[in-house]
Amino acid sequence: MAASPGPLRRRSAFGAMILQAKQHVQARWRAWAWRGDARMCSRYKRVSKDTEDPAESAIQQQPVSVHRAAWRLTAAYFGARATRCGAVRLLVLVAVLLLANTGAFLVYSNIQRDFTTALEAKDMDKFYGGLFSTGVLILVALPLTGLHRYTGGILQLRWNAALTRRLARSYLEGQVAGQNSFYRLTLTGEIDNPDQRICDDVRCFVETFYKLVEDTVGTVLRVAGFSVVLFNVSPFICFGVLLYAVLGTVGASAIFGRSLMSYSNVSVQQGANMRYKLIHTRENSESIAFFRGGSAEWQRFDQLFAQLLGTTWHLILVGCGLAVFNRAFHWATFAVTPLLVAPKYMRGEVEFGVLTQVGMAFNVVLDGLALVMHNLGELSKLTVSVQRLHALEIALAAQEDIARQNAAGAGVTCIATCGVQPGVAAVLQVANVTLRTPLRKGAVPRTLVEDMSFEVLAGQSLLIVGASGIGKSSLLRAVAGLWNNGCGHVALERDRCYFMPQRPYMFAGSLREQLLYPSPDRPAVPEAELKQALSDVNLGYLLDHHNFSDVKDWSGLLSLGEQQRINFARLLLQHDIPLALLDEGTSACDPSNEQHLYELLQQRARSFVSVGHRPALRRFHTHALQLQHSRTAGTPALHRVMRMAEYAAASPGSE
Template structure:
């Protein structure tokens, strides 16, 4: 189970392991420069705040003494300070937000590079502890950068104000300084001990349940046609309601604990309204201190107490922040670390080669719980085709995953060329977000192919009107919805003929097409120099391959030559 972090050194280590990447990156000097500017502006704001507090006490004392000249002089100085302070305060907010968005951009690019690099996005799909990676990248990174800077500013502001106003309060009443320290420590201990560890866990669970609910709604949108055909609206509604019930129940638990916290926090805060007056009131009544000192001492007391009790005042946000750190930390570890291999198990050896061959390959599921095929050895001559057939669940597609490097649980060796020389055509083709031209050239991004050649290939796969139908090759549509599965499979073959890979792997790539259409596409594939491996059930597929690999349900296999 995933451990939910409390306020301890592990949490701080997780925070620093994520944060330091930006502050020591190639953008470190701009980041540090902006942070220094934020600190300078914050310190300037503290100075202004201290001066304004003194001026408020000054004109209250002037009113009490009925000194007109002193009153108007303090008022003019007060508003003059405000005029000077406003640009600094506004600039401080602007600079902090600029630093936050720069930090978020760098972290997003860094996480996306790791997530989409080395197929980490595929590997973590088998990790049950890493839920909703989309939320962790889009939302948790934003929260991390915003809240990190926010808490840094709060802490620095507390330190500046603590030093500034402690001297002021010490000059007014030393006992009041000792009292505020004791009161702050007591409040912090009670808050962290009673509420902190509970709220961290609840906030972590709330983030997870909110993400699950959103993902459930996304699945309905992405599979709208299938759900409509099945008439599955009632079940989908029940599923969505169940996911939202999880959100609702946990949120009720969250606000219940926040209520308990607010009761304590408000009681704790309201008591402080009268404490400075109770302690220094007798000295004012005796004439030892002016009436304005009450306001001055009250303001200083409140600011010092606020600085010393950050955990009390910010606990709900801190617990949410801790949950976000945990999610980013576990996500980062998952995409950066290689999968763990159980003791006594091994991985398949992949060897770079000009051809394609399997040598004593024994393939297991990624969790090593089941052996799919055992001790396969074969070689595919260049330009030939291998057909893999067998019962559902026997491991046909799993062999393709192993060749593609997606699965490596097992023993033996796979000899294959570089992955950029292999094109994979799945049963349900992947339709990218982009133009028709990008669909046809995917995954290549630097091919210089004329519109005429693209149109010729579309005619070869029996899609002659496709470009015209949508307004040209640069038209952008939701292709997975506007094209039927059969049309999508034709588009996939068009990719094959345009990108001209040396090797292609076809996993039920013509299942949505009729036999004549399948024959048209495979005959054109045979006319190329491409070496290909197909998985399928139709007997007609044997007409286009030279070898047949039959997989049985008991881990055995048989390799035959196909004669026509």
């Protein structure tokens, strides 16, 4: 008796050593994965810093509650008043069909049990009865399965449509006039690749979330049904399966879950940045070709692609480890069922068919309880999609709040824009405006002008002049309401103000849609009026080769000068324009066309404000706003408003 504690102590020490080694391996694996996360994130940041894409310098999002964010996204369809009733009806129908399919599976297990028992007993009557029952069950179950799949697909389709429309409308149109979220998010770089979030992440979220919820509910039903089968055979088997599944799930989540989600997130961002690079190259293909910059663009693309390949390699490693873990976990169950049930069969306590039924029940219950472990990849995809969509929603809501404050005249922290007061002769009033560059990740706002005040009366015109980069176009953006970082007030009738940028917006559509943009469905505009507008801007020759219904990519078909004349034709088709804002709107036109366009502008717009460099523009304006660099570096530009004759006398021949 005295010698017995020795072997016990040795076995205990051996077990402790094995446990310590296992913990050491797990710790080394996690440390390797986390170091990989840090390396990939740091390399990703270095690449983002060197590229010109605002999206590539995306900010790191703050941690969010995935459950709360997923609930908000779900409520976009199931909680909205317009879609709530239809969504609930579809959801109930899906649940009923899922319950029916689970019941059919349970019935099948009983039929399979009796069928196998009949084979072992060589009972032909029960054998043919089992075949008949199986055929009847198939005839009943197949329509249920098809209807369940169809109903689930319709539910996903409508959910996807509701969420996509909600985000796209908030991004493009907004809830407040002048919100322009699509412009401000691009300007500030606050959110990377909002287009991909709306188009791809919404679809990924809906499909993955639906699949996981459906699998979870179906698993609960199947586990509940087959657990009864296992418990009736042996309570020990039932609780053993539960413990085995819990240990496997906890182990897989601890070892692989964090790394899988981290690499998935980085992979999505890097893939989006790589696509943006190709789109950016396509949009600037002519400039790149002039510079023979194909090799440089290839090197930049290959750098981004190398980062994506590195992340994918790490995903493969983590996925390989998870696959091995899952396969070992599953194979280990093959020996468990016979080991647990065979003694009862040998003693004659159960029929032979029970072995088959218990094996089926064991696998169903085990797979159900190990649902999280088997779906770690799907869970990581869902988490990434939820976080990206939640960040987009938060950013859009913030832009909406800013637009509301601006509309309410809260000009303490931003430039407030409002309408001109009744009885005031001015069509534009700028009062005590201090303009700063937009807030942007990694950049300190710079004050462009400070405490600027001026007004433009009806019939007057103002030319903003100054050196390149001093802030002329920025000031015009502030007047138009696009930039609002600063303080002060701007008063103008924005709904009746027409803005003409240096590069007009052209899209794939008909010539009629181009001319009537942004209201292509505006009624009662006869073709004769459209023809006259084209003729007035010297573009009548377009009708020699095209008609108003031709759908073309006009940005590639027309030169920049022709596009600027299309912009003037749009102005001519407007009625009663009190103020027009031109940001070098004729810079690509020849002097003859420029003179002709400004003569038209004087006839159609009561007042206008222009940004330009050509001295020939002076005679079309009554006043000049001159911006000059301050003698002290880093201070705002000096500004002065004067009559055009005074400015021309002080600055003969050049700007």
